[in-house]
Amino acid sequence: MIGTNPFPKPFGSPLASPFSGPQKKPKKAEPREQSLPRFVNYLADYSGCGHWRILWPEQVINMTQRGISQSTTAMVADPRWYQGVKCVKLQRQASKSQLDFIKHLKKVQQEHGFKIIYEVDDVVFREEIPDYNKFKFAFDTAEVRDNCIQIMDLADEITVTCDFMRKLFQSKLTNKKITVIPNFVPNNWMGYLFNRGRVQQALEKHKKKPRILYTGSGAHYDVSNKNGGVDDMSAVNGVIRKTVNKYQWVFVGAFPPPLADLVKAGKIEFHAWKSLLDYPNFIANLGAQLMVAPLTVNNFNNSKSDIKFIEACTLGIPCLCQDMHTYEGAPDDLKFKTPEEFEEKLDWIVNYKNRKRYFRNIGQLRDIGAARTLELNENVGAHMEALMTDYGSPKREYLKRWNP
Secondary structure, three states: OOOOOOOOOOOOOOOOOOOOOOOOOOOOOOHHHHHOOEEEEEOOOOOHHHHHHHHHHHHHHHHOOOOEEEEEOOOOOOHHHHOOEEEEEEEOOOOHHHHHHHHHHHHHHHHHOOEEEEEOOOOOOHHHOOOOOOOHHHHOOHHHHHHHHHHHHHOOEEEEOOHHHHHHHHOOOOOOOEEEOOOOEOOOOOHHHOOHHHHHHHHHHOOOOOEEEEEEOHHHOOOOOOOOOOOOOOOOHHHHHHOOOOOEEEEEEOOOHHHHHHHHOOOOEEEEOOOOOOHHHHHHOOOOOEEEEOOOOOHHHHOOOOHHHHHHHHHOOOEEEEOOHHHOOOOHHHEEOOHHHHHHHHHHHHOHHHHHHHHHHHHHHHHHHHHOEOOOHHHHHHHHHHHHOOOOOOOOOOHHHOOO
16 A cells, blocks of 8 residues: 555564655664564465464464564565574465465565464365365365475474364374364353353253254265265254254254255254354353264264354353364264264253253363463463474473473
8 A cells, every 4th residue: 555664563574655744853762562473374275274273372472472473475585574583384285386485485484584384174085085064175185285395394383273183184194293283262262152051051041851962064065976975964963853842952053964954844953154253252142051062983084173063062051062173172072983972962951950960061161261261371382482492492391281
């Protein structure tokens, strides 16, 4: 924009913009600002992944004055932009132009000495992405797979969301410097919404027909029948159909195609996907007694974050999870392996006769959710350690919990 310096603070160039008119003497930076480390993040998107892995951690880092972090989707080639930068993070980059950019960035790195992190929260290897996943097309070429591998091998470190994913990536890459940083829930986004009275009121109100909630996108369903109808919900669709008069089934985001007739008949409640801004409050006020998280057991799903379970814990809602690596942190009584066990545990959890145990469990789940609050010193500290220290550094105190 005319009149704007193309090198804004805190990454400012000493060169004046030719469009900015007479130059005033710049205001001297405060000592605290001068001493803060600076970070640049290249986002893959501004949706959930971008927020969980980049924007929300950045927000807390900036607000708590641990550093000065700036995110963008526009690749900046000018070496002057990286003066004083401590770390550059690239999120899920996969194209040929992005590969060319990181090769350029490696040359700039020699001058400015910053660290390069490749951040990824989903498996990007085409052979591991299920055929039913509607986003597979984005990675379903040999060229994209090769680009991803080259970019990751050029990075100084790779960050992922869970240990299964770390081991899977190490088996496929030359670069073995892979660090786990789980997803953490911002208190100012969801954590503040917990209300025990609301949970109790919902349990009383729906004691005759408990409300059971599933949230998820259409990526979980074999919409195009590419996988013979087998997807993340296919194993439990029969249980849902069987219990549709016993429970109030609520779907947010998308619903399984085989259950479309029940949605059309009003026997299953459906709500379209909500924006990140509206999602927490909407979910908190649906009056659900239970959330469910079925998944097909495969390498792609085992590499997923457990964030659906952690969100439920944060809101004080039990979540019945597939028994797999993804949800290994969930209590055993909130995990199932078979459709029969799924049906049995539904009743065991939401039966009004078991309400005393239900409320005891809520307290335990809230403790799990509280430990995964982003604003906690040890959790934002884990992000800072990855940005500020080298892989394997003995200075990594907070990351040891997730990377023993």
